[in-house]
Amino acid sequence: MNFTKEDNLHLVLSPTKPNDQFFMAEILKSVIPQYDPIMPGAFQKWADQMEGGPLPDFIKNSLILSENEKLGFLGMVQITESVTYLMMLYFFPKYQRKGYGKTALNLLINKLKKRDVANLILLVNQQADWAISFYNKQNFQVISQNQATIENYCEAKMKPFYVPGTMLMGKTI
Numbered sequence: 372m373n374f375t376k377e378d379n380l381h382l383v384l385s386p387t388k389p390n391d392q393f394f395m396a397e398i399l400k401s402v403i404p405q406y407d408p409i410m411p412g413a414f415q416k417w418a419d420q421m422e423g424g425p426l427p428d429f430i431k432n433s434l435i436l437s438e439n440e441k442l443g444f445l446g447m448v449q450i451t452e453s454v455t456y457l458m459m460l461y462f463f464p465k466y467q468r469k470g471y472g473k474t475a476l477n478l479l480i481n482k483l484k485k486r487d488v489a490n491l492i493l494l495v496n497q498q499a500d501w502a503i504s505f506y507n508k509q510n511f512q513v514i515s516q517n518q519a520t521i522e523n524y525c526e527a528k529m530k531p532f533y534v535p536g537t538m539l540m541g542k543t544i
């Protein structure tokens with residue numbers, strides 16, 4: 372059997388506990404150099420908000436662990452029974468581009484399939500070439516770059532989540 376480098380990555384998705392918000396804020400701060408040129412100040416603000424109090428219950432977060440080392444985290448929202456919105460997927464810079472993103476996404480997709488979720492959607496900044504490249508490689512398609520279309524998606528359930536400058540991508544799982 373042929374193994375790719377990703378096949379050998381043993382990752383675990385572990386639901387976050389209350390104090391994990393500080394770790395998540397550390398990750399958001401670690402990607403400020405990457406995001407500040409396209410979203411000035413946004414990640415410092417989000418990190419500050421995260422440290423200021425827990426996220427709302429409807430956002431389900433998981434730490435992404437390897438051998439008990441915390442590499443990153445993901446956050447998702449169940450938009451409908453069959454549609455999951457991947458709101459956040461972040462790794463510390465030192466763990467990026469090693470196949471962890473692909474492996475974590477596949478782990479998540481396998482979990483969602485067992486719950487009969489059919490579509491995974493996400494918003495990505497239109498200037499975040501690295502993230503668009505990543506999602507393209509994971510077979511996500513652009514659904515829309517138009518604010519009104521995105522806000523009306525899924526009976527307007529995406530409206531509260533719209534972030535200016537982003538586009539909506541999705542994948543049937």
Ligand SMILES: CC(C)(COP(=O)(O)OP(=O)(O)OC[C@H]1O[C@@H](n2cnc3c(N)ncnc32)[C@H](O)[C@@H]1OP(=O)(O)O)[C@@H](O)C(=O)NCCC(=O)NCCS
Pocket residue numbers: 402405459460461462463466467468469470471472473474494495496499500501502504505508
């Ligand atoms: C985007 C992200 C989640 C992808 O996870 P990852 O573990 O780095 O991705 P993988 O190793 O599985 O896949 C690597 C591919 O992703 C893309 N990619 C990831 N980081 C990249 C970077 N810094 N520059 C260019 N391409 C990048 C490339 O297509 C790369 O393939 P290549 O190395 O053959 O060129 C991760 O890089 C990350 O946390 N980035 C910062 C936060 C972020 O932008 N999150 C997405 C928010 S929507």
